[in-house]
Amino acid sequence: xxxxxxxxxxxxxxxxxxxxxxxxxxxxxxxxxxxxxxxxxxxxxxxxxxxxxxxxxxxxxxxxxxxxxxxxxxxxxxxxxxxxxxxxxxxxxxxxxxxxxxxxxxxxxxxxxxxxxxxxxxxxxxxxxxxxxxxxxxxxxxxxxxxxxxxxxxxxxxxxxxxxxxxxxxxxxxxxxxxxxxxxxxxxxxxxxxxxxxxxxxxxxxxxxxxxxxxxxxxxxxxxxxxxxxxxxxxxxxxxxxxxxxxx
Ligand code: ADP
Ligand code: MG
Numbered sequence: 446x447x448x449x450x451x452x453x454x455x456x457x458x459x460x461x462x463x464x465x466x467x468x469x470x471x472x473x474x475x476x477x478x479x480x481x482x483x484x485x486x487x488x489x490x491x492x493x494x495x496x497x498x499x500x501x502x503x504x505x506x507x508x509x510x511x512x513x514x515x516x517x518x519x520x521x522x523x524x525x526x527x528x529x530x531x532x533x534x535x536x537x538x539x540x541x542x543x544x545x546x547x548x549x550x551x552x553x554x555x556x557x558x559x560x561x562x563x564x565x566x567x568x569x570x571x572x573x574x575x576x577x578x579x580x581x582x583x584x585x586x587x588x589x590x591x592x593x594x595x596x597x598x599x600x601x602x603x604x605x606x607x608x609x610x611x612x613x614x615x616x617x618x619x620x621x622x623x624x625x626x627x628x629x630x631x632x633x634x635x636x637x638x639x640x641x642x643x644x645x646x647x648x649x650x651x652x653x654x655x656x657x658x659x660x661x662x663x664x665x666x667x668x669x670x671x672x673x674x675x676x677x678x679x680x681x682x683x684x685x686x687x688x689x690x691x692x693x
Contacts, residue, residue: 450475450612450644451496451527456505456515458488458495465491467668468505473612478638478645480659482652482679484689487665489648493614497529498522509612526611530601530618538590542581542600545589546572546607575603579633595622599630606637612644613637619651627651631658652690656680664689 451473458466465488473479481489495502498519507515514522536545547568576582579599584592589600598618605613618634619627631654637643649655655662656676664672664679666688672679679685 448475449473450510451646452506452508453492453496454506454508456492456495456507457503458491458500459503464668466495466502469665469668469670471663471670471673473644473646475644476638476642477661478634478647478659480655480662480676481646481648481665482650482655482662482685482689483665483671488668489665490616491668492665493529493616493646493648496522497527497614523608526609527614528605528608528610528612529614529616530598530605531616536589536597536600536604538588540589542576542585542587542589542592543569543572545600546576546604571607575606576600578606578636579603580629593623593626595626595630598622599626599633602630602633606641606643610643612646615645615647615649617648617650619649619654627654634658 449472453469453471456466456469457464469492481492483489494500495515496507498514498517498521502515505515506513509522509525509527512525514525540548573582573585576585579602581596581599581603584596589597592600602618615634619630622630634645635658638645647655647658649658659676662674662676662679663670664685671688672682672685674682680690
């Protein structure tokens with residue numbers, strides 16, 4: 446059982462004098478939920494940005510399903526089935542939830558230019574089904590900007606599912622969400638993984654969430670990989686406690 450879907454090898458990313466990612470090597474097995482933790486500024490978001498093609502890496506290789514993607518653009522990588530969500534949500538506040546669902550997704554098999562060909566009953570049905578899945582069906586005709594922040598994150602999650610991703614990269618999915626919505630979100634992430642077969646790679650600061658959700662966890666500090674292990678191993682790792690958990 447060693448089917449590596451995403452392999453990051455020796456990735457370095459610099460911003461001027463700052464080494465945001467310093468020779469990072471890690472692997473995400475197909476069908477797993479893998480966590481990525483570490484202090485603020487340790488390079489987590491930068492690594493996600495490199496993986497999804499938001500910016501080129503300075504060194505190293507990134508392979509998705511055996512294909513080198515480190516020189517590919519965001520849209521090309523999205524079409525391969527790898528989608529990320531953001532620390533801050535990326536939704537259109539002046540559009541309804543349904544409009545957000547049908548309009549904004551870079552679909553895996555087509556470009557933005559063919560977007561309008563997608564206004565078919567199928568797409569509306571799928572949008573309604575996924576809004577139901579995240580609990581936003583009753584709000585489907587409300588403006589996205591009128592939703593609470595937590596609901597906007599659920600909408601963004603549903604929008605990501607519209608593209609039928611193989612792997613989702615989630616950047617702090619529970620940040621800014623109230624505790625009651627957090628439980629609902631965790632359950633939906635688990636169902637997306639178990640029922641839809643989507644691999645999840647999750648940056649998360651909420652320790653309760655990530656320890657319950659992830660099967661294995663990578664910890665970054667100062668742009669470097671500090672530790673890797675099961676949630677139990679990570680919680681007991683003295684270097685992780687010193688660099689991160691101790692301050693939590
Ligand atoms: P994290 O997500 O773990 O909080 P980041 O990946 O956002 O950390 O940041 C890692 C380091 O890279 C920080 O020192 C940050 O200031 C720097 N950094 C991130 N993005 C940029 C950028 N676009 N330009 C310059 N520096 C950046
Ligand atoms: Mg970040």
